[in-house]
Amino acid sequence: MGSRLDQSRRCWTRAQQFIPGGVNSPVRAFKGVAHDGIDVVPPFIASASGAEVRDIDGNSYIDYVGSWGPMILGHANPIISAAISSALERGTSFGAPTEAEVEFAELLTQLVPPLEMVRLVNSGTEATMSALRLARGATGRDYVIKCEGCYHGHADSFLVSAGSGVATFAIPGTPGVPSAVAELTISVPYNDLEAMEHAVAGAGADKVAAIILEPVPGNMGLVLPKEGYLAGLRSLCDKHGIVLIFDEVMSGFRVSLGGASERFGVMPDLVTLGKVIGGGMPVGAFGGKSDLMQQLAPAGPVYQAGTLSGNPLGVAAGIAALTELKRIDPYPALEELAIRWQGGMQQAADDNSVDFQASSLGSMVGFFFSAKAVENYADAKAADSARFAAFFHEMLSRGIYLAPSAFEAGFLSTSHTMQHVDRTIAAAQESFAALA
Numbered sequence: 001m002g003s004r005l006d007q008s009r010r011c012w013t014r015a016q017q018f019i020p021g022g023v024n025s026p027v028r029a030f031k032g033v034a035h036d037g038i039d040v041v042p043p044f045i046a047s048a049s050g051a052e053v054r055d056i057d058g059n060s061y062i063d064y065v066g067s068w069g070p071m072i073l074g075h076a077n078p079i080i081s082a083a084i085s086s087a088l089e090r091g092t093s094f095g096a097p098t099e100a101e102v103e104f105a106e107l108l109t110q111l112v113p114p115l116e117m118v119r120l121v122n123s124g125t126e127a128t129m130s131a132l133r134l135a136r137g138a139t140g141r142d143y144v145i146k147c148e149g150c151y152h153g154h155a156d157s158f159l160v161s162a163g164s165g166v167a168t169f170a171i172p173g174t175p176g177v178p179s180a181v182a183e184l185t186i187s188v189p190y191n192d193l194e195a196m197e198h199a200v201a202g203a204g205a206d207k208v209a210a211i212i213l214e215p216v217p218g219n220m221g222l223v224l225p226k227e228g229y230l231a232g233l234r235s236l237c238d239k240h241g242i243v244l245i246f247d248e249v250m251s252g253f254r255v256s257l258g259g260a261s262e263r264f265g266v267m268p269d270l271v272t273l274g275k276v277i278g279g280g281m282p283v284g285a286f287g288g289k290s291d292l293m294q295q296l297a298p299a300g301p302v303y304q305a306g307t308l309s310g311n312p313l314g315v316a317a318g319i320a321a322l323t324e325l326k327r328i329d330p331y332p333a334l335e336e337l338a339i340r341w342q343g344g345m346q347q348a349a350d351d352n353s354v355d356f357q358a359s360s361l362g363s364m365v366g367f368f369f370s371a372k373a374v375e376n377y378a379d380a381k382a383a384d385s386a387r388f389a390a391f392f393h394e395m396l397s398r399g400i401y402l403a404p405s406a407f408e409a410g411f412l413s414t415s416h417t418m419q420h421v422d423r424t425i426a427a428a429q430e431s432f433a434a435l436a
Contacts, residue, residue, distance in 0.1 A: 004059075005055070005057050005059075007055075007056040008056055009041045011044045012044070027404060029042065032407075033389040040393075043059065043396075043401075050413075051063060051413055053075065061399050061401035064365075064411060064412070065401060065408075066412075068403075069250055069254065069274075069409075071413050072253060072254065072334075072411070073324060073414050075413075077279065077321075079320050080317050080320045080321055084313050084317050087315075091312065093307075093308060093312065098312060098315070104120070104310075105118045108273075108277065112258050112259055112271060112273070113261050113267060114268055114269070114271050114288050115287040116289055116293070117289075117290050117293035118285050118286070119286055119287060119309075120306075120309045121283075121285060121309050122284055123153070123275070123282055123283075124247075124249035124284050125284075126153075127272035127274060128158065128212070128245075128249070131210075131272050131286040132157060132158075134243075134270070134286075134292060134304070135269075135270065135292075137301065138292055139209045139210075139241065139243060141206070141208055142184050143184055143209060144157060144184065144185050144186070144209055144212060145185075145196065145200065145203070145208060145210070146158065146211075147187070147188060147213045147217070148189050148378070149190060149376065149377025149407075150190060150212075150214045150220070150247065152212060153249075156177045156181045157185050158185070189376045190223060193232040196233065196236060205239075205240035206241075208240065209242070209243060210242060210243040210244070210245050210270075211233060211242055211243075212245040213233070213246070213247065214248075215246045215247075215266070215268075216251040216364070218251065218364060218366070221374065221406065221407050221408065222359055222364050222366020222367075223366070224359055224361055230260075231265075243269045244268040245268060246260060246261060246271050246272070248260055249272060249273060249274035250409065252273045252274070252276055253273075253277065253322070255364065259273075268288065269288050269289055270286060270288035270292060272285075273286070276321075277318050278317050281311075281314040282311075282314060334362065334363035337412050337416055337421055338360035338365050340418065341410075341425070342367075345365075345424075348429040348432050349428075351429065354369070354432050354436070357370050357372070357373055357374055363413070364411060364412075366410065368380060369388050369406075370383040380406075380407060383406065387435065391431055394434050395428065400427045
């Protein structure tokens with residue numbers, strides 16, 4: 001792989017003149033991996049195929065970002081591309097009901113156990129903000145409890161102690177969110193059931209509309225739930241009439257075909273899903289129990305709408321992607337790859353005496369430069385992010401494209417092979433040695 005980024009540098013200079021920060025989503029700016037005062041230039045991607053992406057300078061990388069999760073069938077998957085092409089010939093948007101929307105909604109309810117009804121939207125952020133409004137409208141309560149380090153999109157209510165880009169840039173909240181809104185959001189440590197119980201009691205159980213969390217967080221790095229934690233939340237919500245929301249924008253169709261609820265046998269009241277259900281197209285959804293979903297307009301009084309919701313191109317891509325996942329059942333093979341990658345990375349770190357913690361679940365892999373296991377956001381923030389930044393650039397120079405943040409998970413696809421993973425482990429061995 002070439003090391004020059006001349007074309008990307010020129011494009012980066014242009015971008016900063018016309019786009020705030022040069023990017024349309026903050027983490028893409030690579031500020032989370034700024035290293036030793038070096039002017040970091042993000043590679044501008046020109047194309048992608050299978051498990052690899054190529055930048056405008058002609059450098060190729062094994063990609064573990066996967067457009068932040070949705071490319072579980074690989075980039076430019078021909079089945080998804082054909083479905084989009086076919087839909088495109090019939091029109092890009094109608095603003096009216098289509099039969100394909102019904103087929104897509106039915107398919108989602110078949111595959112994700114908690115979904116009895118579903119509403120299509122355009123993004124994960126839209127899904128989570130709509131699910132929260134529904135929970136508040138259905139319960140008549142105002143407070144929401146979230147977990148520190150869990151990221152639920154950039155809606156006002158969710159930017160308190162959030163993960164993902166908020167964590168990457170060390171932003172505790174954000175200007176523009178009124179204090180009155182922030183005060184209705186209570187944040188507690190992930191994996192701490194006792195803290196959640198105290199938060200419910202402190203707010204007043206009859207005032208808490210919802211508990212929302214990533215059941216398998218991927219936005220503070222990959223953190224796995226402790227045994228019994230999710231089931232404990234379910235019991236707590238049942239006891240107090242609180243709506244339990246699983247944000248599966250990251251873990252949906254990643255930890256299993258039916259998501260975390262299927263994997264752990266815990267049924268939330270509502271589930272939010274994002275771009276993975278659209279094969280990478282801007283699609284999202286939220287759904288759950290029929291009695292809750294029937295509270296949405298026009299069936300009920302809680303208003304939610306979207307001109308492009310159920311967009312025919314996104315729906316076509318989604319049906320193709322989910323049907324293919326159901327048909328081929330790639331999950332055992334993906335999990336085997338993830339375990340191999342996790343184990344190889346851990347061994348490479350151990351060989352070079354680097355404090356390192358790797359974990360995996362389904363097709364998700366995460367790691368921290370830490371001497372202790374990471375169980376929550378405080379642990380994740382205590383990990384060595386500067387060392388991660390140095391490691392990131394060592395890996396990038398060897399053709400391995402990881403998420404440019406210490407607070408993100410890595411994603412495998414059906415296009416990744418043992419050879420890709422072994423090349424990645426070899427690159428990690430060299431990169432750890434360079435850090436020593």
